[in-house]
Amino acid sequence: MTDTLRAGRFTDEALRELAEQAGRDLEDASASDILKWAAGTFGTAFCVTSSMEDAVVAHLASGVLPGVDVVFLDTGYHFEETIGTRDAVGAVMDVNLITLTPRQSVAEQDAEYGPRLHDRDPDLCCALRKVKPLEEGLTGYAAWATGLRRDESPTRAGTPVVGWDEKRRKVKVSPIARWTQDDVDAYVAEHGVLTNPLLDDGYASVGCAPCTRRVLEGEDARAGRWAGRGKTECGLHG
Numbered sequence: 001m002t003d004t005l006r007a008g009r010f011t012d013e014a015l016r017e018l019a020e021q022a023g024r025d026l027e028d029a030s031a032s033d034i035l036k037w038a039a040g041t042f043g044t045a046f047c048v049t050s051s052m053e054d055a056v057v058a059h060l061a062s063g064v065l066p067g068v069d070v071v072f073l074d075t076g077y078h079f080e081e082t083i084g085t086r087d088a089v090g091a092v093m094d095v096n097l098i099t100l101t102p103r104q105s106v107a108e109q110d111a112e113y114g115p116r117l118h119d120r121d122p123d124l125c126c127a128l129r130k131v132k133p134l135e136e137g138l139t140g141y142a143a144w145a146t147g148l149r150r151d152e153s154p155t156r157a158g159t160p161v162v163g164w165d166e167k168r169r170k171v172k173v174s175p176i177a178r179w180t181q182d183d184v185d186a187y188v189a190e191h192g193v194l195t196n197p198l199l200d201d202g203y204a205s206v207g208c209a210p211c212t213r214r215v216l217e218g219e220d221a222r223a224g225r226w227a228g229r230g231k232t233e234c235g236l237h238g
Contacts, residue, residue, distance in 0.1 A: 022162040031175040039065040045142040052085040054195040075129040076106040077208035100137040143171035
């Protein structure tokens with residue numbers, strides 16, 4: 001099946017049906033088994049995306065598909081700690097780290113749209129610096145994995161472990177969708193997985209520096225992103 005997928009002869013409809021069936025079949029499977037299914041089904045047409053908040057999914061995937069492509073979006077607005085985490089992951093884990101960048105540098109974007117677009121039109125900023133680069137970067141893949149979890153926010157509560165990414169026409173794998181923060185913490189502790197230092201400094205979710213703050217007691221993990229706005233997602237996941 002992998003050769004067929006790579007050759008582009010697997011129809012969108014067949015991929016969608018495959019994803020939906022796998023979502024049902026693998027709902028109660030372990031994260032490793034979900035990733036084994038993805039690796040076995042798609043081979044090198046499968047990649048992992050990581051915001052470098054932590055390297056849990058990259059670590060899991062590297063155990064079932066050594067040398068797996070791990071895709072990171074460098075928006076030009078990341079915290080230094082996030083870039084440092086990316087570099088450490090590439091240095092110590094059995095992965096092929098791929099960094100995607102927007103077509104415009106921050107300075108070029110400022111020249112065209114004006115400074116601090118993220119304050120005036122965060123949706124457009126995310127579209128230019130995240131959504132479009134990922135769309136282009138995923139072109140050669142049939143499936144991609146994320147670290148989405150259902151407990152992170154109400155908007156993610158229905159995340160399937162395997163689903164169909166209608167926007168990109170690809171299979172979307174979320175192997176730790178059923179995990180809780182306690183599950184993540186336990187896995188990190190047991191395996192010594194790299195995490196972003198900002199998680200120990202009051203940040204529960206780490207995005208671009210201008211649009212991310214520490215969370216307050218009782219807030220959900222996504223509350224520190226675009227605080228004070230109705231925006232809850234960058235557009236990568238809906």
